[in-house]
Amino acid sequence: MKKRIIIVEDNISIREGFRAVLETIEKYEVVNLYSNVEEALEYLDQDLPNVVLMDIELPGMDGIAGTIRIKKQYPECIVLIITVLEDSEKVFRSLCAGAGGYIVKNSNISEIVQNIDEALAGGAPMSLSIARMVVQSFQQQQNSPLTERETEVLQSIAVGKSYSKIALDLYVSKETIRSHIKNIYRKLEVSSKADAIKVANSNKWVTGRAL
Amino acid sequence: MKKRIIIVEDNISIREGFRAVLETIEKYEVVNLYSNVEEALEYLDQDLPNVVLMDIELPGMDGIAGTIRIKKQYPECIVLIITVLEDSEKVFRSLCAGAGGYIVKNSNISEIVQNIDEALAGGAPMSLSIARMVVQSFQQQQNSPLTERETEVLQSIAVGKSYSKIALDLYVSKETIRSHIKNIYRKLEVSSKADAIKVANSNKWVTGRAL
DNA sequence: ACAAAATCCCCCAAAATGGGTGATTGCTTC
DNA sequence: GAAGCAATCACCCATTTTGGGGGATTTTGT
Numbered sequence: 064m065k066k067r068i069i070i071v072e073d074n075i076s077i078r079e080g081f082r083a084v085l086e087t088i089e090k091y092e093v094v095n096l097y098s099n100v101e102e103a104l105e106y107l108d109q110d111l112p113n114v115v116l117m118d119i120e121l122p123g124m125d126g127i128a129g130t131i132r133i134k135k136q137y138p139e140c141i142v143l144i145i146t147v148l149e150d151s152e153k154v155f156r157s158l159c160a161g162a163g164g165y166i167v168k169n170s171n172i173s174e175i176v177q178n179i180d181e182a183l184a185g186g187a188p189m190s191l192s193i194a195r196m197v198v199q200s201f202q203q204q205q206n207s208p209l210t211e212r213e214t215e216v217l218q219s220i221a222v223g224k225s226y227s228k229i230a231l232d233l234y235v236s237k238e239t240i241r242s243h244i245k246n247i248y249r250k251l252e253v254s255s256k257a258d259a260i261k262v263a264n265s266n267k268w269v270t271g272r273a274l
Numbered sequence: 275m276k277k278r279i280i281i282v283e284d285n286i287s288i289r290e291g292f293r294a295v296l297e298t299i300e301k302y303e304v305v306n307l308y309s310n311v312e313e314a315l316e317y318l319d320q321d322l323p324n325v326v327l328m329d330i331e332l333p334g335m336d337g338i339a340g341t342i343r344i345k346k347q348y349p350e351c352i353v354l355i356i357t358v359l360e361d362s363e364k365v366f367r368s369l370c371a372g373a374g375g376y377i378v379k380n381s382n383i384s385e386i387v388q389n390i391d392e393a394l395a396g397g398a399p400m401s402l403s404i405a406r407m408v409v410q411s412f413q414q415q416q417n418s419p420l421t422e423r424e425t426e427v428l429q430s431i432a433v434g435k436s437y438s439k440i441a442l443d444l445y446v447s448k449e450t451i452r453s454h455i456k457n458i459y460r461k462l463e464v465s466s467k468a469d470a471i472k473v474a475n476s477n478k479w480v481t482g483r484a485l
Numbered sequence: 486a487c488a489a490a491a492t493c494c495c496c497c498a499a500a501a502t503g504g505g506t507g508a509t510t511g512c513t514t515c
Numbered sequence: 516g517a518a519g520c521a522a523t524c525a526c527c528c529a530t531t532t533t534g535g536g537g538g539a540t541t542t543t544g545t
Contacts, residue, residue: 135416138416159412159414161414163409164409181402185402185403186403187402187405187406187408187409191392191398192397194397194405195397195398197398197408197412198369198374198375198398198408202371202372203370203372205349210520210522212521213521221434222468222471222472223431223434223466223467223468223470223471224468225500225501226501226502228468235523235524236523236525238523238524238526239522241502241503241524243523244502244503245503245504245505246521248504254504255434255502256502257434257436257439259434260433260434261434421490421491422490423490424490436531436532436533437532437533438531438532446492446493447493449492449493449494450491450493452493452533452534453492454491455534457490459534459535465535466533
């Protein structure tokens with residue numbers, strides 16, 4: 064069974080370039096090409112693609128919003144983002160939206176085919192630098208101004224615990240937690256939970272993730 | 275300049291196997307072998323490794339704790355986890371600890387070398403299935419019992435915002451937020467922010483990450 | 486037309502929060 | 516040994532937040 068592919072890309076030469084490349088591959092079938100997400104969504108029920116190659120910068124709805132819509136209708140469908148630049152913000156938002164991987168625009172045939180096959184095989188094709196970004200997103204920063212204990216407290220704050228609950232969990236008095244919080248606020252120059260979480264999160268002094 | 279490598283692995287045949295393989299490669303130098311983390315840490319200042327191949331299951335201190343120690347002393351040092359099984363819990367904890375990638379135990383020579391070179395080049399070597407796990411960790415679950423709006427509200431709760439702040443951000447009344455919260459609590463069968471975050475986080479109905 | 490979702494309002498009491506001003510005990514570091 | 520930091524705990528105070536009731540209206544999708 065041929066894998067059904069659609070391409071959503073506003074630049075005609077890139078769009079046709081990908082088509083030309085993919086049509087030489089026996090196991091793929093390029094069922095349709097679109098220059099915007101809106102149109103692609105309209106014909107999704109007919110196209111029933113296994114793979115969508117999606118540009119991220121598009122007129123109207125962008126590729127990230129498009130990915131969300133497609134995954135909502137067809138969770139099994141694999142969306143691969145076509146990109147030139149590797150903007151960390153966009154990478155993470157794409158992944159959250161359900162993108163299965165990244166294809167660099169000026170890849171050669173074998174790289175493209177390899178990426179698509181990898182995605183179909185259940186992998187997450189992406190360049191070294193994107194993989195690094197993703198892995199680094201898990202890693203905590205070392206040079207935090209906070210002490211270990213303070214980090215521990217802030218981490219608890221970040222998962223919504225109250226001072227009392229944290230005190231119980233760490234086997235200390237509620238007042239101790241309050242002291243730590245005061246010190247944290249002073250060091251981070253904030254004066255509320257939300258701000259502290261925001262600062263610590265953006266500097267990756269806490270994991271942000273409940274593990 | 276040869277890349278200095280140490281191996282921390284309690285199974286002698288795997289340890290010697292890796293050594294034998296790596297010693298055939300001109301650009302690597304296996305400076306030492308250890309059967310436990312404690313010993314490896316002791317000689318870290320002499321060994322000054324560029325790469326550590328670290329088993330995850332070890333007597334005494336485990337590979338994850340070891341990774342944390344090593345990265346604390348030498349953040350530039352790349353720790354690659356040697357593993358047979360791909361336990362999602364361990365994978366994420368390793369990455370948070372600072373691991374640079376995963377090497378499967380029964381890899382062949384070229385795969386191992388490729389993985390190490392990839393790590394040294396700034397990539398994040400890992401198998402298809404691990405890459406998929408990592409990418410999926412970014413993706414939200416589709417079958418959430420919460421509506422879009424409720425998810426939005428819970429997401430805000432998860433980053434520490436107060437009802438008032440959320441109301442401002444979403445341009446609605448505080449009472450509306452309260453209504454949503456009540457519905458969220460009812461659906462998730464909880465009765466506090468912390469519990470709601472915990473449930474939503476473990477089911478990945480919210481991102482958990484401040485993007 | 487019906488159900489679900491989203492919006493808003495009031496009451497109430499308990500809990501949590503933020504800011505202040507302290508103190509004591511250890512452990513490094515100079 | 517003094518100075519500094521980390522971690523612990525205490526009490527005061529006012530304000531905000533939260534959670535649980537009770538409603539209500541409007542919009543939206545099917």
